[in-house]
Amino acid sequence: MLMCTGASGMLIPTGLDSLSLAKASVRCVPLQLQFSQQLCIRRNVKVSFKESKLFAAAKGGGEGPTDWSKLLDNPSPNITTTENVSEARIKHGFSQRLSKTIREHNLFRPGEKILVAVSGGQDSICLLHMLASLRDQWGWLLGVVYCDHRWSSSSRKQGSHISQVAASLRINYYQAVTTSPVPSEGLARTWRYGILQRIALRHGFTSIVTAHTASDRVETLLYNLFRGSGLHGLQSLTWRRVLSPLLSLSQRTAFAPTEIVSSLAAPNGEMVEVGSSEVALVRPLLGFTRTEVREYCDLLGLPLWPDPSNMSLEIDRNRIRHQLLPYLRENFNDSVDKSLARCAEILHAEQQYLDSICNNILKKAETEDADGRKLDIMIMQSLPVALQRRVLKQFVENFTGRSLGFDHVERLRTAYSLSGDSRSASNGVSLALPGNASVKLLKSYFHLTRTKQI
Template sequence: MASSWTPLHAKIHRTLRSRSLLPKHESILIALSGGQDSLCLAQLLIDLRDRWNWHLAIAHCDHRWRADSQANADHIATLAQSWNLPFYLKTADSPPPNEASAREWRYAQLQSIEGFHTIVTGHTASDRAETLLFNLIRGSGADGLSSLNWTRQLTPTVKLVRPLLEIMRSQTAEFCRDRNLPIWQDSTNNDLAYARNRIRQELLPSLKHNFNAQVESHLAQTMELLSAEVEYLETVASEFYETAIDITSQSLDRTILRKIPLAIQRRVIRQFLMRSLNFNPNFEQVEKCVGLITAPNRSRTDPFIEKTIAEVNADQIQLKSLD
């Protein structure tokens, strides 16, 4: 059966071209969970394959979190076979304890599959909207509001690409329905104990209904804008950090910091604390340390971690252990 060319095909084709996301002749590993988003992605890439001459393959990571995870893996294996695509299955020895460690394990597994420099995932604009709300509520600053980007370098040679970031989840659902794609229902998606699920199933529908029907795409667009801005701001801040840092004495040069705008001061200070102390400072901690840029000599912050403070030492802001 010849696949029909839909507006969704046209949109993805345009996105891939204008953003140079997936080069011609590339070998692409599709991370398939079995949910509607990754199924939609796989089918779209298969439909577009001849125009781009890609080599496609399917990978599935089984965290063994649910009783039916083996059945899910089998389901995807059958699907890959029906598509006539190579299939790679990775199964966890023991279930990862939380979402963060699961993600880490998953990416490590995907990277370890040889022959692929590009891994694609089915993250959508709806994921962006939800992530923005999730991080906004948690209070993670502009960076958390921009965390789902089009591409991310996983290793020096392996890149993660998210081609569906302009597609809503309602569109992937419609596509799967139209094409009769066999979606695997993940029962944990309905568990309202998870903040993410409550955002998806309660908060976003309520915002749509009570405030603005377009809120989901507005949020996704906001994340798109903030992503590029954060990337630029971090680049600028890194340059000033490199000029201002003295690694040996763990100190920053205040005369350099004083000349740069507040927005960049904050990011340089954050890079300083993250790189020197290997911890993620909160809003107040950054603000207190920014205060030292113009403070009198010997001014200091409260301890960040384990009795480590920042203190003004003439023209320097210096990290110091109180022991």
């Protein structure tokens, strides 16, 4: 595995020399996946630039944005006053609607540091544009991050495009790149969210923002329904949730400079908390449909970088979007999107209530020792099956930071006689769990510990 540092940005496009860029930090690190990866971080600081040479350089090769002028402070001369007024009204209407959503769902606080994940497509550019329009009102400090999975030969130009959008809005920019293409959607998501959380922790962001819309929520509900998910999976795209902490020193500091690593470790090698360790994942656009987002981008002429993979029918989610949902609209309910979005919101409210019940149960049933955590068996046996499953799932996930599937939960219930069949109890036997953990039944409690790695 390779460890290296550098002082220049890897992907600064031709023609950007005039930008006032801070020194970029490039660090190559091994991540805990099945392939070698590299993390490259680049940052620019409150820059300003003029249109001419920059646009020509950015458009080299015929790919990238088609119109940058709408993002600059001073509109180009060919935009009329009437057009400016119309755009201002559109921008104000959407921004105020977003601001109302933020207040209703308590998504952000005034003065917060917010890291916005941007791919260059319509959803993320729309979200970035609206958050930028609200930052003075709320006193936010924004950051933009682009995760390059190297799935496309044009991903470098895509990163350059996003960096210029960030620069035009005077927002700090960060970039992460893998050393080889990520082999699957699942691993890509694991890598991406790990990177976002590490950047947030390193640079003091308290919220990570993604541009999932109401349309994404509907598609995710259907996708997880077909996979046999429970309530948690059916409403998995929530407005806001606190991310599980990065538990190990190597996870927290995978790309951090030596002095940061040292500051996070006590003399005995244990972790110590530095600043805010709580990072929330926020999805402010869940109240907007993809059609509404597209209209906003079209009317304001925002510079987009469409992702061609969104049209590939080899991807399950795309088949739901382009084949299943149109069929349902035509043959069952032309408002099926709205109905399913409402269903997801109902499930989310019920999930929150059940989570609060589980938290109260864990306060009574869970204890901590030097080796891990314990869970009282007698309390668990007194619960109905639905709560047994939820409490077990939450107990393990709080410890490992990894999702625990239905099969693992049922193995725990069966092995430790929570099903009511005393013959199924397997006292003293350990079960391995995702996230380098194992659980054992000792007398009257579960004992959850870390798996020792050689």
